[in-house]
């Protein structure tokens with residue numbers, strides 16, 4: 001008997017039913033099973049890379065075939081179990097905060113503890129429960145990992161469709177969720193791909209994008225996207241985007257917040273995703289005053305930490321430049337005029353010039 005035939009021995013349909021129940025017990029809102037046929041995404045990705053839309057994210061161009069060939073990334077992979085975990089904490093403001101330019105807007109996924117560890121741990125527990133049921137099998141868990149086309153896998157496993165904002169949209173849950181994947185050699189029954197695209201004639205995300213980064217349906221020019229500019233970009237934020245960034249100091253959610261499907265978002269029960277240090281409503285001035293030690297201490301275990309203190313100050317300086325004129329804002333910026341980082345100093349000068357431009361006439365000329 002071949003290995004494959006031996007593998008058929010467990011009742012895979014019954015096993016999959018258990019898997020779905022266990023997934024919910026572990027806090028996932030939805031699971032699906034995809035095959036490993038991702039070839040159709042190869043051309044789309046190649047065109048995007050050729051156009052240079054990935055900016056400085058060189059890792060997007062790496063890994064070759066491993067992206068659309070899960071069996072090359074993890075040899076023996078036959079299925080990918082995809083898992084969705086909603087992240088919006090209860091009772092946090094979203095769009096209202098964007099209208100309060102003295103406050104900092106941090107992408108709502110980044111308010112609490114870093115999700116990577118939590119989701120990987122839960123996926124590994126799921127694999128261990130499967131192992132206890134059927135014996136050893138091959139698996140590997142991924143969360144937001146460069147060589148994994150997670151949205152494509154989620155679409156293939158029936159979790160949702162690609163919205164025009166390029167996010168994976170669930171008809172039941174919008175798009176404010178994390179995705180994780182368990183690559184496995186178990187030939188579980190697959191779910192049908194989510195074929196129907198429900199965007200229809202809606203264009204809300206495209207009109208709402210502050211920097212015009214959605215250059216075509218499902219195509220984001222990362223070099224214009226505020227998430228990229230505030231998180232991935234290491235150097236100076238191009239002048240042409242600084243005003244449009246407003247008070248968004250870490251990421252941007254606009255194209256998701258305006259999406260009609262976002263109304264189906266359900267609050268996450270995970271305590272790990274709850275905002276830390278009142279980051280859901282903090283004032284720009286308050287965050288700008290954090291020393292490097294305070295930054296490191298307060299962002300420990302948070303996704304924000306990876307941008308480092310300099311880029312944190314760079315981003316907040318842009319926010320302060322866009323804030324209404326006030327002596328407090330000017331004082332806060334003045335206090336960082338001699339910051340050791342040239343990057344920070346340049347953004348502070350820009351912000352001070354913006355503040356002066358907005359100052360009451362008497363003071364501006366006085």
Ligand code: SF4
Pocket residue numbers: 165208209210211212213214220224225226227252253254255256
């Ligand atoms: S995240 Fe913001 S900047 Fe990026 S595409 Fe969406 S709306 Fe535009």
Ligand code: SF4
Pocket residue numbers: 163164165166169198199200202203204205206255258259260261
């Ligand atoms: S805002 Fe409209 S077009 Fe954009 S992703 Fe949502 S439904 Fe689709």
